[in-house]
Amino acid sequence: LHSFPTRRSSDLLGNIGLQLREQMAVAHDRKDPVAFKEAADKFMTLGRDIDKFLGTRTDFMLGKWIADAKSWAANKEEQAYYEKDARSIITVWGAALTDYAGRQWNGLMRDYYLPRWQMLIDATLAELKGGAPVDRAALGRQWRQHELKFATTASGDYATKPQGDFFAMSSALYRKYAPLATPNSPPEPSAPQPDERTSNHHSTATLPSQRPER
Numbered sequence: 573l574h575s576f577p578t579r580r581s582s583d584l585l586g587n588i589g590l591q592l593r594e595q596m597a598v599a600h601d602r603k604d605p606v607a608f609k610e611a612a613d614k615f616m617t618l619g620r621d622i623d624k625f626l627g628t629r630t631d632f633m634l635g636k637w638i639a640d641a642k643s644w645a646a647n648k649e650e651q652a653y654y655e656k657d658a659r660s661i662i663t664v665w666g667a668a669l670t671d672y673a674g675r676q677w678n679g680l681m682r683d684y685y686l687p688r689w690q691m692l693i694d695a696t697l698a699e700l701k702g703g704a705p706v707d708r709a710a711l712g713r714q715w716r717q718h719e720l721k722f723a724t725t726a727s728g729d730y731a732t733k734p735q736g737d738f739f740a741m742s743s744a745l746y747r748k749y750a751p752l753a754t755p756n757s758p759p760e761p762s763a764p765q766p767d768e769r770t771s772n773h774h775s776t777a778t779l780p781s782q783r784p785e786r
Contacts, residue, residue, distance in 0.1 A: 575592070580624065581742055582625065582626060582676050582780055583711075584698045585618060585621070585622050585625070585745065585749060586622070587689060587753070588618055588752050588753060589615060589618055589619070591752065592611050592612075592614050592615040592618065593615065595611035595612045595666070596606070596608055596612055596615065596693075596696075599611060599700075600604070600696060602659065603700060605700035605701050605711060607696055608696065608700055609697055611773045612693045612697070614687070614752070615693075615702065616686060616689065616690065616693070618684060618749070619682075619686045619689065620681075620686065621685055621686070621745060621748070621749075622676070623681035623682040623686070623734075624678070624736070624741070625678070625737075625741050625742075625745060626676060626677060626678040626681065627678035627679075627734065627736060628733045628734050628735065628736045628737065628738040628741055629734055629738065630733070630734055632676065632677050632678055632681030633677060633678045633679065633730070633731060633732065633734070634675075634730050634731040635679055635730030635731045636679070636732050636733075637654050637662070637677070638658050638659070638730060639732045640653050640658075641654040641655060641657065641658035642658075644646060646753050651726075652726040654724040656723070656724050656725075656726055658721065659723045659724070659725075660723040660724070661673065662677075662680065663680075663684060663719060663723045664673050664719050664723045665778075669710055670719060677750060678730075678735075679728070679730040679731075679746055682724050682764055683720075683722065683728060687718055688715050688719075691711060691714055691715065691718070692706075694712070695707075711721055720739075724777060743752060757775075768775055
């Protein structure tokens with residue numbers, strides 16, 4: 573139960589993500605690059621804030637997950653093997669199971685999920701500014717390359733102990749994002765949407781930790 577406040581808070585912040593994603597979609601339909609970028613920048617900032625917030629609790633830290641896996645190793649070679657295995661099982665565990673774990677974790681948000689969103693945002697913004705339409709196939713290959721690199725590369729300096737004060741950060745995030753919340757904010761989806769694979773243990777509402785739609 574001690575993890576519930578963190579999970580619920582990140583879910584509520586994820587509802588803000590739903591609103592911002594909707595703003596991006598509306599701006600795209602209106603061919604408005606300025607509005608699209610404004611909503612996209614807020615979306616990415618929200619994702620980074622969620623990542624930092626999750627770092628206040630050990631249960632939501634990629635660094636702890638990796639460190640625990642490496643603790644079974646007898647040498648550096650085994651450490652690298654166990655780290656890659658730990659990364660893979662929560663990301664690209666089987667070709668048809670990418671993002672099956674759907675973990676909302678500090679470090680994973682920042683270095684795995686958010687870069688994919690940035691790729692989509694960059695490609696869409698280029699289109700809105702007069703460039704070629706987004707090449708969905710090429711974007712999919714770019715995402716896959718990123719996913720496999722993250723899963724198979726033993727690198728990254730991830731904290732293994734909580735960083736920051738949960739209560740102080742919760743208060744700061746409330747002050748920052750409460751004004752963005754609307755009374756009729758989108759409800760949490762009852763099931764994952766296309767290419768938004770998540771675990772049954774994690775809300776599908778936390779958009780920054782979902783695979784962008786193609």
